[in-house]
Amino acid sequence: MDMMLVPAAFLSNNGLQVNPRTLPRLHRLFGHWLVGSIHFIESEDIKSLNKVMHSVLLDAYTNEWKISVIDSANSFDPFIIDHYAGDDLDTSDILGQIHLARPFQALQTLSLVQDVSRHITGPFHLLLAPSFPSLFRQAIEEDAYSGIEVTLLQSIRLLQQLAVRGATIILTDTIDDGAFIQPVCKVHVRQRRISNDTWLDQLIAHPFLPPVEFKFSENGVKKVPSQQLTLDDFF
Amino acid sequence: MEFVGWIMNIHFRGQKTHLWLKDEMQTVHHLELNYYPIFYVDVSKHSNVRYLLSQAQKHPFVKRVELMHAFASNESSTPSLVLKIYVVSPEKFDTTVKSFKKLGLPLYNIDLHPREKFFQDTASFPLGKCRISHEENGDFTIEMMDDFRKPFYDIIPLKVAKIRVQPFKAPNSVFPTFRDPIATIDIDLITNHCLLDTNLNPIHPVSRIDLFPCNLLEIFHLKRDWDVQSYRIHVLPSLVPFFKSLNLQNTVDSFLNRPMQVFQTMMELIMGNGGTPSFDKCFDEASALLLLNFLMMYFDPDILVIVDGDSFTLPYLQHRAISLDIRLELGRLPSRIPLHTKSQSYFSYGRFYRKNMPIFIPGRIHIDQRNSHFFNDTGFYGVIELSRLGGIPPDRCARNSIGTVLTAIELMVAARSIPPVLIPNGKAKSERFKPSETILASDNGGITYPALPGIYADVWGIDFVSLYPSIMLKHNISSETVLCECCKGDGDIVPGIGYHVCIRRRGIVPMTMQLILEKRLFYKYLQKSCVDEYLRRRYQGISNSLKWVLVSCFGYLGFKNARFGSIESHQAVTAYARKYLVDAQHICRQFGFKVLAGLTDSLFIQATESKFNTLQNISQMVFEISRQTGFAINVDGHFKWIVFTSIKGHASISALNRYFGAYDAGIKIRGIxxxxxxxxxxxxxxxxxxxxxxxxxxxxxxxxxxxxxxxxxxxxxxxxxxxxxxNRHDLVFRVRLGKSASDYVSNTVQSYAAKRYLLHGRSLGAGDTMRFIIKDNSLRSIDRVILEDELDSSSPYDAExxxxxxxxxxxxxxxxxxxxxxxxxxxxxxxxxxxxxxxxxxxxxxxx
Incomplete structure (x- = not known):
C-alpha cells in the first residue's frame, strides 16, 4: 500500500492554530493518508503544539487505533483530553486506551522506543513522541553520556522500522526562534511561504533529511518528490 | 612488605596508582601500586563462552580474565555468567572498554569514577583501617580491618594545614585579580584533627604569630603532637639579611633527617647568584611562595583547608608562582594546579547552584568549605562518615552532590551483596508504558491539607520520623522490586495504585536505607546523650550528613540518573505515604482532634474540646498512630499559638510551607x-x-x-x-542568580547588580550569589545598587x-x-x- 505524504499540521502567521473543530479534518488525514509514516512537527508555539498533540490522540482513539505515547516533555494532560472529549466520549475509556511512558533522559528514550517496537506489528497504531529530540539535545549539550549520537541513530532506525511495519509516528519538537539549538535530527522541510501572508509548514518523512521526502511501504523506503500543498487542501 | 594503617588518599599517574597510608606511628607510607581496574562482560547469551574467554585473554591491555556468576544489574532475578576482566592499568581502562563494546555484549562497572572504582574493586574504603601487602613489583592486596557499617571507628590523627591568602588589591579595585601580588599568607598548622571543631576551626584558638625574618625559627617550635600554631607570612623585603646571617639549613636537616631541596632552592633564590642579595618586589613574593612550599614539606599535612581554594586561591598562587618562575608544590606528588578557575551551574530542588571545578592535590585531602554543598551542615566528621560509607575519597566527597554520595553508598551495598550486583552503564530504566489513567492515579505526590490563613491557639504539631526512607525500608521499595517479574501474582500490593512489590528478594535501596537509618538513630542517641559540647557537635555533624542522605533519598528515587531508582518506585512511596497520613488523620479524629493543616508527613491538630487537650490523650494518640501504621511519630511540640500565612497577594490562599508559632518554650518559623x-x-x-x-x-x-x-x-x-x-551590612540582600548576568533583559535590581559586578570585572553565572544594597531605587542604572564589597560605614542607601x-x-x-x-x-x-x-x-x- 503506497501512501501519500502530507502535512499533519500547519502554521499560520498566528502560530499553530488547532481547535477541536478541526478534528474531523485531522481524522480525514489519518484515515487515508498518514498510515505508515513518520511526521515531524516543529513549532515555536508550545501551547498550539500541545493542542495538536491531544487532538491527534483523540482522533486516533475515535478511529480505534492503538495509541502509544513517549512523552519526553511530560506534556500529556488528561484534562485537555477530557475537555476535547466533551459529553460524547468517555474520558476514562480514552485515558485507558492511551498507553504512555515518560523518559527523562536520552537512554530511557531509546529504551522506550525498543519497548514499543516489540508491540507494534502493523498499521493502525499511533506512536506519538512529543519533544522527541529534546533529551538527546540535552545530553549532547551537557555531554552527559558518551556515544549519545549512536543512541539517537538507533532510536531513529527503530522508528523507521516501525513505520515500514505500518505504524504512524508523529514526533514533535519546540524550536526557539532566537536561541541557537544544536540540531540533533533534522527531519522536516521548513516553513514555506505559500502566499503573501500565509506560511505552510510542510511536515514529513525521514530523519537526517532533506529537501526531498520519503515514503514508507511494505516494499521499503522510496524517495518521492515533495508534495506542494496549500492550506486549501485542508479546508 | 606489609603495612597496617588508614588509607588517606589515592592518585593515578601513568601506569601506577599512588596510595598514601598512615600507620599507627603516624608515619605516612607512599605506595606505588599496580592496580588492575575491573569490568564485567555478560556472556550468558553467548554461544561460545570458551572462545570468548580465550580471545579476551589475548587482548593486549587485559591482565587476566576470570569466569564467574553475578547479578547482571539489579533487575536480574538470577545470577548470570560473566567474564571478569582485569585491565593492565587505569589509563588503559577506557580504551579496553571501547574495544570490548564492539562485541555488542552488555558491559558492567565501566562508568564509575576511577578513584571510587579503585575502592569498589579492592573492597576497601578511604579512612578505613586496613592491611596492605605490597610486593616489590607493585602488586598488592588490601584486607580491610574495619567495616564501613560500624558506627564507632578509630581514625589516626590527621595533620591539618589551613591556608588563607590575601592579595594586595590595586587602588579603586573591588575584587582581587591574578595580577595582584600576594600581601599575606595565613597558615594554621594543627598536628591532630581532634584539636579542631567540626568546621575545622581550632577548638582553642591560638594567637597568630607574624612571621618576619627575625622570628622565622618560630616555625620549628611546632610540637609533634597536640599542637596548634598560627602564622602569618608577610610579604616584606627583609628576609635576605636573616638568611645571610644564619645557617638554617643544618637546623632543618637535623630536625627532619631528610634532604631539604625546597629549602635549598629558597635559600639559593634569596641569596642570589654568587651570594649577592638581589631583592625587589617580586623577589619577596617568591620567597614567600618558597616558604609556603617548605612549610608543606616540613609539616606534611594530611588535610589542606584552603579558603576559596577551588575558586581563587590555588589558581592565583599558581599564577603568581609561574610569573616568578617558581614551582608551587603543595602536594605529596608534583602536580600542576590549573591556572584558571572553572565553574558550572546546576539546578537542584528548584534552585540554581554554582559549583567550582574541584582542584585535587595529590596525596592530601584538599577541602574548600565554600565549594561544598553540605559541608556547613555536616562538618568534617560528616564528610568522613559519608566518605567511608560511599567509598569516595574525602576531597571528592566534600564536593559531591548528596545524590552522588547516595548512589555511591548504594553501589557499595550492591557490590558487597553475595553474589555481587553489577552496575550497568548509565541508567536506562525508564517508566513502563501504562494506561494514562493509571498515571493520573499514581502520579500524585504527597498529601497537603492547606490551613485557612490566620492564627490558631493550642495547636499540636506531630510528624512521622523519616517517613519516606522508613516506607522504602519497610515495604522493600526499590527499582528492582516494584513491578518485579517474579511476584506478579503474589507480591505486596501498593495501596491506591495497584503496583506489586517483590516479596522474594530484598532491594538495594531498602538495604541502604536500613544501614543509614540505623546509623542515624545511633548517632542521634549519642548526640543527645553526650555531655561534651564538641563531641556532641561531632555526632550532630555525622547525624546531619546521614539526614541529608535520607532527605534526598526519596527525590533521588525518581531522578533520571539514579542507578537504583524508577518512577514506579517513587510513586509507590508516595502512595504509601498518602495512606499513612490519611490513617493518622482518622486516628487523630478518634481522639478528639481536628486537623488544621497537613503536609506530606506532618499534621497540625487542634482539640475539638478542651477535655481532649491533655498530655495523656496526646501520648495515647501518638502511640496508636505508631502502632497502627508501624512508623514512629514524633510530637513536634505544643504551640501556644501558630500563624499560617497566605501566599503573596492572595490573603485567602494558604502558603502551606510558611508558618510561625510559639512553643511553650521557643519559636518555630518556616518560610517567612x-x-x-x-x-x-x-x-x-x-x-x-x-x-x-x-x-x-x-x-x-x-x-x-x-x-x-x-x-x-x-x-x-x-x-x-x-x-x-x-550598619550598612545589615541592609545587604543576598540574591542567587537564576541565569547568567548577560541574559538579563529587563531592568530589575538584580540585573543592575549583575551589571555592576561585571563593571568590576566579575562575571557571574546562574547559581552565583550577589550581595548588594539599594542605593537609590529611583535610578535606572547600575548606580541603583552598591555591592557589599564596595560598602563602607558611610555608604549612601535609599532610606525611604x-x-x-x-x-x-x-x-x-x-x-x-x-x-x-x-x-x-x-x-x-x-x-x-x-x-x-x-x-x-x-x-x-x-x-x-
Whole structure:
C-alpha cells in the first residue's frame, strides 16, 4: 500500500492554530493518508503544539487505533483530553486506551522506543513522541553520556522500522526562534511561504533529511518528490 | 612488605596508582601500586563462552580474565555468567572498554569514577583501617580491618594545614585579580584533627604569630603532637639579611633527617647568584611562595583547608608562582594546579547552584568549605562518615552532590551483596508504558491539607520520623522490586495504585536505607546523650550528613540518573505515604482532634474540646498512630499559638510551607522572610524582635491586644533606617542568580547588580550569589545598587525604600492576623496590605 505524504499540521502567521473543530479534518488525514509514516512537527508555539498533540490522540482513539505515547516533555494532560472529549466520549475509556511512558533522559528514550517496537506489528497504531529530540539535545549539550549520537541513530532506525511495519509516528519538537539549538535530527522541510501572508509548514518523512521526502511501504523506503500543498487542501 | 594503617588518599599517574597510608606511628607510607581496574562482560547469551574467554585473554591491555556468576544489574532475578576482566592499568581502562563494546555484549562497572572504582574493586574504603601487602613489583592486596557499617571507628590523627591568602588589591579595585601580588599568607598548622571543631576551626584558638625574618625559627617550635600554631607570612623585603646571617639549613636537616631541596632552592633564590642579595618586589613574593612550599614539606599535612581554594586561591598562587618562575608544590606528588578557575551551574530542588571545578592535590585531602554543598551542615566528621560509607575519597566527597554520595553508598551495598550486583552503564530504566489513567492515579505526590490563613491557639504539631526512607525500608521499595517479574501474582500490593512489590528478594535501596537509618538513630542517641559540647557537635555533624542522605533519598528515587531508582518506585512511596497520613488523620479524629493543616508527613491538630487537650490523650494518640501504621511519630511540640500565612497577594490562599508559632518554650518559623536566604539582616532583626515579644504572649487575643507594641517595634527600626543609623551590612540582600548576568533583559535590581559586578570585572553565572544594597531605587542604572564589597560605614542607601521594605517585613508576619480580626492599622501601613481575602461561601450568600 503506497501512501501519500502530507502535512499533519500547519502554521499560520498566528502560530499553530488547532481547535477541536478541526478534528474531523485531522481524522480525514489519518484515515487515508498518514498510515505508515513518520511526521515531524516543529513549532515555536508550545501551547498550539500541545493542542495538536491531544487532538491527534483523540482522533486516533475515535478511529480505534492503538495509541502509544513517549512523552519526553511530560506534556500529556488528561484534562485537555477530557475537555476535547466533551459529553460524547468517555474520558476514562480514552485515558485507558492511551498507553504512555515518560523518559527523562536520552537512554530511557531509546529504551522506550525498543519497548514499543516489540508491540507494534502493523498499521493502525499511533506512536506519538512529543519533544522527541529534546533529551538527546540535552545530553549532547551537557555531554552527559558518551556515544549519545549512536543512541539517537538507533532510536531513529527503530522508528523507521516501525513505520515500514505500518505504524504512524508523529514526533514533535519546540524550536526557539532566537536561541541557537544544536540540531540533533533534522527531519522536516521548513516553513514555506505559500502566499503573501500565509506560511505552510510542510511536515514529513525521514530523519537526517532533506529537501526531498520519503515514503514508507511494505516494499521499503522510496524517495518521492515533495508534495506542494496549500492550506486549501485542508479546508 | 606489609603495612597496617588508614588509607588517606589515592592518585593515578601513568601506569601506577599512588596510595598514601598512615600507620599507627603516624608515619605516612607512599605506595606505588599496580592496580588492575575491573569490568564485567555478560556472556550468558553467548554461544561460545570458551572462545570468548580465550580471545579476551589475548587482548593486549587485559591482565587476566576470570569466569564467574553475578547479578547482571539489579533487575536480574538470577545470577548470570560473566567474564571478569582485569585491565593492565587505569589509563588503559577506557580504551579496553571501547574495544570490548564492539562485541555488542552488555558491559558492567565501566562508568564509575576511577578513584571510587579503585575502592569498589579492592573492597576497601578511604579512612578505613586496613592491611596492605605490597610486593616489590607493585602488586598488592588490601584486607580491610574495619567495616564501613560500624558506627564507632578509630581514625589516626590527621595533620591539618589551613591556608588563607590575601592579595594586595590595586587602588579603586573591588575584587582581587591574578595580577595582584600576594600581601599575606595565613597558615594554621594543627598536628591532630581532634584539636579542631567540626568546621575545622581550632577548638582553642591560638594567637597568630607574624612571621618576619627575625622570628622565622618560630616555625620549628611546632610540637609533634597536640599542637596548634598560627602564622602569618608577610610579604616584606627583609628576609635576605636573616638568611645571610644564619645557617638554617643544618637546623632543618637535623630536625627532619631528610634532604631539604625546597629549602635549598629558597635559600639559593634569596641569596642570589654568587651570594649577592638581589631583592625587589617580586623577589619577596617568591620567597614567600618558597616558604609556603617548605612549610608543606616540613609539616606534611594530611588535610589542606584552603579558603576559596577551588575558586581563587590555588589558581592565583599558581599564577603568581609561574610569573616568578617558581614551582608551587603543595602536594605529596608534583602536580600542576590549573591556572584558571572553572565553574558550572546546576539546578537542584528548584534552585540554581554554582559549583567550582574541584582542584585535587595529590596525596592530601584538599577541602574548600565554600565549594561544598553540605559541608556547613555536616562538618568534617560528616564528610568522613559519608566518605567511608560511599567509598569516595574525602576531597571528592566534600564536593559531591548528596545524590552522588547516595548512589555511591548504594553501589557499595550492591557490590558487597553475595553474589555481587553489577552496575550497568548509565541508567536506562525508564517508566513502563501504562494506561494514562493509571498515571493520573499514581502520579500524585504527597498529601497537603492547606490551613485557612490566620492564627490558631493550642495547636499540636506531630510528624512521622523519616517517613519516606522508613516506607522504602519497610515495604522493600526499590527499582528492582516494584513491578518485579517474579511476584506478579503474589507480591505486596501498593495501596491506591495497584503496583506489586517483590516479596522474594530484598532491594538495594531498602538495604541502604536500613544501614543509614540505623546509623542515624545511633548517632542521634549519642548526640543527645553526650555531655561534651564538641563531641556532641561531632555526632550532630555525622547525624546531619546521614539526614541529608535520607532527605534526598526519596527525590533521588525518581531522578533520571539514579542507578537504583524508577518512577514506579517513587510513586509507590508516595502512595504509601498518602495512606499513612490519611490513617493518622482518622486516628487523630478518634481522639478528639481536628486537623488544621497537613503536609506530606506532618499534621497540625487542634482539640475539638478542651477535655481532649491533655498530655495523656496526646501520648495515647501518638502511640496508636505508631502502632497502627508501624512508623514512629514524633510530637513536634505544643504551640501556644501558630500563624499560617497566605501566599503573596492572595490573603485567602494558604502558603502551606510558611508558618510561625510559639512553643511553650521557643519559636518555630518556616518560610517567612527571616528564614529566606536573601533577606537583609535588618528585616531579620525586626521580625525577631516582634517574634520574641509575641512568644511571651500566651494567646492570640493577647497578641491582638498588644498590636500597638508591635507597631512600636516597627517604628523603632524605621526611625533607625531613616536616620541612617544602621550598619550598612545589615541592609545587604543576598540574591542567587537564576541565569547568567548577560541574559538579563529587563531592568530589575538584580540585573543592575549583575551589571555592576561585571563593571568590576566579575562575571557571574546562574547559581552565583550577589550581595548588594539599594542605593537609590529611583535610578535606572547600575548606580541603583552598591555591592557589599564596595560598602563602607558611610555608604549612601535609599532610606525611604528600606523603610517601606520594613513595612512589608512587618506585614509578612501580621497580615493574616489583621484580616482575621479586622484590625485597624495606621494608614501608612494599611496601604501595603494585599487584597483582602475572598469572602467565604456562607458570607457571600448572606451578603446577597
Amino acid at each position: 522572610l527571616s528564614r529566606q536566604h536573601s533577606t537583609p539582616e535588618i528585616a531579620r532583626k525586626l521580625q525577631w524582635d516582634m517574634l520574641e515579644f509575641m512568644s511571651g504572649l500566651a494567646t492570640p487575643t493577647e497578641i491582638i491586644k498588644r498590636i500597638d507594641h508591635l507597631i512600636d517595634i516597627l517604628e523603632k527600626w524605621k526611625r533607625k533606617v531613616l536616620s541612617y543609623q544602621v 525604600w528600606y523603610s517601606e521594605y520594613l513595612d512589608r517585613a512587618f506585614l509578612d508576619l501580621m497580615e493574616n492576623i489583621v484580616y482575621q480580626f479586622n484590625i485597624c492599622l495606621p494608614s501608612w501601613l494599611h496601604d501595603n496590605l494585599s487584597d483582602p481575602p475572598a469572602p467565604s461561601l456562607e458570607t457571600f450568600l448572606s451578603m446577597s
